[in-house]
Amino acid sequence: MLRYLAIPVVLIGLLTTACQTSMLKQFSEVKPGMEKDDVLDLMGTPTRTQRYHGKDRWTYVFYDKRIRFEKEVQFFDGSAIYVGDISQPEANRTAVAMDTTNDVKNREIDEQIARDVEKHRRSYEEYEAQSKGEDKVRYVPSFEPVR
Incomplete structure (x- = not known):
């Protein structure tokens, strides 16, 4: 009985392996x-x-x-x-190249921010001086000493 069962199993196995591409x-x-x-x-x-x-x-x-x-x-x-x-990624798309490019851009942004902060600081100081009237020359009378 087992012999009769084994023949179809072997045939099916051979047919499926023969059909594989x-x-x-x-x-x-x-x-x-x-x-x-x-x-x-x-x-x-x-x-x-x-x-x-x-x-x-x-x-x-x-x-x-x-x-x-x-x-x-x-x-x-x-x-x-x-x-x-x-x-493969292009030569200019490697991680090191992208990091270098980003570092340069980040430095440029940091420098621009520093320039903007300095510009705003000066503008505020000028505004403060203007509001206090420190930017105008005031008339200061000259006094002669009393004898």
């Missing part, structure tokens, strides 16, 4: 312009998803003949705009 071959069918649903139907659920600069980035990690592949699909407004290897 490589993920690399499937990924080669993904083209720019495809909708998210079409990519999901073809490739399945991505290994990682990320939203970066208004784009959805889906990363697929799979093995083909013991070689590890990481491929990426980027979507904008629901359709694929990039299909291929993981894209």
